[in-house]
Amino acid sequence: MKRTFNYVVMIFVFTAMWIILNEKAGPMQIISGIGFSVLSIFFVNYYLLDDDYIDSYFLNPVSLLKYLFYLVFQIYKSGxxxxxxxxxxxxxxxxxxYDSCLNKExxxxxxxxxxxxxxxxxxIDKTKNQLSILCFQDDEVFSSGSGGKSCSDFEKILRGI
Structure with a gap:
């Protein structure tokens, strides 16, 4: 039951993305969005992934919304x-x-x-959970030597995903 619910959530998320990209929310866009969502999930499941799609790429909708709102805020703040x-x-x-405290790929x-x-x-590079980042010289947001290993706000949100 939970697996079916997770598939429905992913189909809903993909359909919402389809509607946003089409810039219309008419019945044709909704139906085609659902259809393409189902087809893409099953195609990826059977032909491209070794594991199940939901096991590999399921995103918690609440954490995803937190991530998106925080990302938009950070884009404006950094800009x-x-x-x-x-x-x-x-x-x-x-x-x-930068050594991330995240474990999931x-x-x-x-x-x-x-x-x-x-x-x-x-x-500019990612190796396991270590990122090479090009940033401003005086940018103190990233600490290359964090002994206590405190996670950034982004990482705390992404742990929920």
């Missing part, structure tokens, strides 16, 4: 910060190694994408 740094001429960059990839989406930072 404003980057504008001020660039206009002041403080645009020197550095590459740091999907969560680390979502963290890397979030870092790349925020202005002023780019993830």
């Amino acid at each position: 404003i910060s980057a504008i001020f740094k660039i206009s002041k001429g403080e645009s020197a960059v550095k590459i740091i190694k 999907l969560a680390v990839c979502l963290l890397a994408n979030a870092i790349t989406l925020t202005p002023g930072t780019v993830t």
Whole structure:
């Protein structure tokens, strides 16, 4: 029963993405979104993955919404910060190694994408849970040597996924 519910949630999420990309919420977009969602999940399940799709890529909807809202907030916050740094001429960059406290591959990839989406930072390499990040020289958000290993807010949200 839980597996079926998880499939329904994923179909709903994919259909919502389909409607957003089509920029219409008419009956044809909803029906085609459901159809393409079901087809893509089953195609990936049977032909592309060794494990079950839900086991590999299920996203907790509540954590996903928290992640999306926090990501949008961080994009605007970083964008404003980057504008001020660039206009002041403080645009020197550095590459740091960041050890994430996340263990799931999907969560680390979502963290890397979030870092790349925020202005002023780019993830340039990922090895297991270590990320190489290009960021501003004076950026103290990432600490390359965190002895106590405290997780960032993004990582705390992504743990729920």
